[in-house]
Each structure stands twice: as structure tokens, then as C-alpha cells.
Amino acid sequence: MSGPTASWIAWLVPQRDVRDVRLWSRWAGAILLGYLVVRSQALTSRPQTWEPVGVLAATNGPLPKLVLIGLWAISMIWALALSLRARRFERILSPAAAIALVVLLTHRSSTGQILWFDILMLVHLVIVAISTLSNDQLVAGWVLRLAGLITVITYVLAGVAKLRIGGTAWVAQGALETHIAWSATRLEVLGGTASPFAGPLVELGVASTPLALVVLAIELGAPIALINRRLALLWSAAAWLMHVGIAASMFVVFHWPLTGAAFVPLVLAASRDEWTDRP
């Protein structure tokens, strides 16, 4: 095969060092481990309301607590194996862990509120699980590229949703300020503590149109991260700073991007000699 199709196939499935995927798996495993510990109670509790989504859409009610604890335990052992580089355990547990995580996180999003910040983590972890089954350099490159593409798609979708639902008003009418004010009010009224930056940001009006444009530019501009490693790093840094800003002003923590786990495959998928633009 030759020509454009072959080039696209080579780009989608590049040859990469298996150690790069292992580095990302280890990182992802460590973040997952922390997440499972911090969210252990929420993940293993039976919710009061049940609005099933995804693979649980056909179910009539929450899963039994024992099943939830079992799924959580499988995920924990796998996360531990990943972070400690226990290769044999990783490989044996990967298929079961991928299924366990899909069910466990879908269960958590079936309580009347889809938890969007879990989605990218889940898809990446399923890809990590697949990566542990092979030591092939092509599979390594494919895994990193696919994970990077999913990161890009996630951000583009978030940008598209803002334009589709909020329209131009999302940019022009201070929607970002109102969201910051909403997050602060919701936290205070529901027994939490709002960010100390929320009030001054809204009062000063610095979070209006220019910042909304920056957010949209980062989200809709995500595909530039696929061009070369330099742009992958640059875009990842911009997206990471956006999440730092969200965490500081709204106390909303997107753990997967904030820990860098969302961006690592994007950077590693780019060839090391792609630091400069292609000729």
C-alpha cells in the first residue's frame, strides 16, 4: 500500500518505544489508585436515585453493594499493579479491570448526573488495559495515538457543545462569570466553601469575553496538538493552565488533566524528531 492512505495508516499507527506506553500506564495507574482511594465511598455506595446510562441503561436499579466492592477491589489491584510495574499482574488483570472500571464508573454516573470528568479517564484506562497485552512497537504507537486522539476529541466536543447550547451568548454575555458565580453560590448554599477568587473575579469582570474566547480557542483548537510534539506540548500546557484556573476559581477539579495523565499520550505519540514542523 502506498500514497495518502499508507501515510494516514502510518500516522494512526506509528512505531513507538514500548517504554513510552509503560511510562504512561504507570502514571495512569498511580492517578487511578489515588482516585479509587479518595472516591471509595462514592464508588461502592448504592445510590438513592437511579437513572441508568451507558452499559447499565437496561438495568432496573443499582448494583448490589458486594458487586460494587468487588469491582472496586479489582480496579484497585490493577491500579496498584500498573503503578508498581507488576507486568504479570497487569496483563492477567487487564481485561477484568477494564470491564470493572466501565461498570463501576457508569454506575457512578447513573445517579441522575453524568460525571463528564470521568469519561476521558475511563476511555484512556481501557486503552491502557489493551496496551498491557502486547509488547509490540506498533501497538505501543497505536495506543498512544488513539489515546491522544480521544483527548483532542473530548476538548473539541466540549467547545462545540458551548457553541451549540450557549451560542454566541456564551462568549458575549459573560457566561463564564456567571458559571464562576454559580459554582461559588452552589458550594456555599449546599454546605461547601467557595473559592476566595470567585467574588473578586466576578466583581472585577476579568472573566468575561476575552477569557471565554481563550477557553473556546483551547477547546476548539485542540487538533493543533496532533501536528507535532512542540505543538502537543504547547497546547497541553495551555489546557492544563485552563484547568488550574477552573480549579482555583470554581473549586472544580478535573483530576485527569490536572495530573497531566490526559496529555501524556498526546505528547508521546508525536515522534521525537517531530520537534520541528514537517518539511
Place this chain on the structure above:
Amino acid sequence: MRATLALVSVATCLTFLAPALTGDDDFPISSHPMYATARSDRAELITAEAFDSTGAVVPLTMEVIAATDDPLIAEQRMRNAAASDDADGTCRAIADRAPDSVTRIEIVAVVYDLRAFVSGETTPATRQALAECTTR
């Protein structure tokens, strides 16, 4: 093998991109509509207010109000309780979790001017009691 893997990538990407056209929001195939609305400056929240034997307000934590530390889940849980006419049951569940000093709980729907709230004006524009219960 390379062509097969490439095909899997294309199919996966198209699947995850589909909500851009359909607007569907599921898990994990989602349109990611977080913070996508051009929200109004006024918003309604359902919450719980607690009082001691003298009638003074006792602050409640999110864990007591909604048995979670996640505001997104807490908001939805309280909204669901009001929408499903289960404000009484929710009130009793909160009463069980409340500190000893609390003698009375009210589930309320409160409307706030969001910008005024973050500037320190924390009195709601409207307040409607949905349920009331005593702790013990």
C-alpha cells in the same frame, strides 16, 4: 495488522465524535455539555437549613445535606428529591445525619441572584419551604 489497527482507531474516533452532530449525552459517549449554557444571573437551588432549639441557624456540611462531597452530585440529589416529591424522606435522612445541636430541618427551594451572592448579598430573592422535620 497496521491497517486493522488504523481502522479500529477511525471507528473509535467516529463513535466518540458522533455526539457533536446528535448532541446526545450518555456515558462514555457524550457531547460533553459541561458549563455549556449561557446561564441566567438568577438560579434556584434545593438545600436544607437546620435550626437549634432556640431557632438559631446551624450550618450543615455537604456530607450532611447530600451525603457527598461533590457539589454536582449534591445539587442533582437535592433536585431529584424535590422533583420526585421525596422532600419529606430527604428531610428525615438529613435529620439522621445532622449534628446533635440540630432540632429542626427545613428543605427549601431558594432563588439567588448569583452575582449579588458572590458580592456578599446572601439573602435569597425567594425562599419556599418544601418539607420540615424534627430530628428527635
